[in-house]
Amino acid sequence: MDATNKFYNLGLLIVATIVVAKLISSLVMPRSSKRLPPIVKGYPLIGGLVKFLKGPIVMIREEYSKLGSVFTVNLCNRKITFLIGPEVSAHFFKAPESDLSQQEVYQFNVPTFGPGVVFDVDYSIRQEQFRFFTEALRVTKLKGYVDQMVVEAEDYFSKWGDSGEVDLKFELEHLIILTASRCLLGREVRDKLFDDVSSLFHDLDNGMLPISVLFPYLPIPAHSRRDQARKKLADIFANIITSRKCAAKSENDMLQSFIDSKYKDGRPTTESEVTGLLIAALFAGQHTSSITSTWTGAYLLKYKECLSAVQEEQKSLMKKHGKRVDHDILAEMDVLYRCIKEALRLHPPLIMLLRSSHSDFTVQTREGKEYDIPKGHIVGTSPAFANRLPHIYKNPDSYDPDRFAPGREEDKAAGAFSYISFGGGRHGCLGEPFAYLQIKAIWSHLLRNFEFELISPFPEIDWNAMVVGVKGKVMVRYKRRELSVD
Known part of the structure; x- marks a missing residue:
């Protein structure tokens, strides 16, 4: 007992x-x-990998409708938590690098940009290199770049006939790379080495594949061509840098700005660093500008009221300034600016932005629900989806440039980070002013000198590209004329 x-x-x-x-x-x-975000349903071991590979935007659209603005997808042994909308993404954009870091998630860029720059250096050095970009894009520099942009556009379109049919996408892509070569890579490249350098950049571009994100050093032909192109570009720029230094010549381009840059300890940039920074600059700007200028044109030709509005703006500016176009005159093109901005809202080239979380943090949805995001998660947001949220933008899938007009300004009504085509916060795109000026310079010339008609179907989105762009050709019929100021 x-x-x-x-x-x-x-x-x-x-x-x-x-x-x-x-x-x-x-x-x-x-x-x-206790308050982890809901998890996307998936399979054992691989989680939501199948859904993710079918298309991130399709997955985000489906899960947002089911799970809300915060959710986690398991991709094998990694967890990506998406924060969709300005109410939950403020920390994503404002957090210091010690909390949310770019470096780990963008390591796949290192073979393309090269050693010792951007994502191959610690944050303090990267911040100094970003300062070099800022100095190369200050207003005094931009004014000189605009003069070169205008000359490039005039020269390029002078070769068109009085009338004809062209693939607008191809034409704008080619002009953008010519303009970038002049403003960024320098006179020597533009005048003597353009074909060689353009071909090498093509190999670099084609060496960045979806598989490269996971396995950037995989021994495949595309990666081999990428590495050879990177080495040849380094040799070309080393020779140009040496030649400029020996001749004591100084040019108004980004190349010269990087050559003249110095770190805080007084150390000058190396030839390898200058090459890497130039490659990074061209990669950041070339696709965005060519894609956005193409979408802008397609929408203007589809919506005649928008086309009429930008043409009237050009007439008004020509009455005021004559045929002259410079930095300050481009800054007055508010209607054209809104048309470009709306095309970029609907079609941001980067569909996802990612960070690596080094600390726990909490977010609160607009419904008042709180979630704790654990250290170790990859944290992401999607400009392509967030830019179309119906509680921020009226008829979000419609092209409506006036949504940014004074008195309406839908992108500001919901607070910061409602419009994230250029990112925002600590890692906002440094080249945003350059991109707008470049696209304005091109389209102001086209609007003043040509009549257009879109003769192919309105283009579709190419979701399969690394940088999401325009699928197929954008065929237009043009006729040369001069915009009357009467």
């Missing part, structure tokens, strides 16, 4: 100990383990 009571009492003690331990555990358990 005594033995039975002992076992009974011992059993009660064990049960009581477990209950107390559970209670204590629940009280001291980190909040993040």
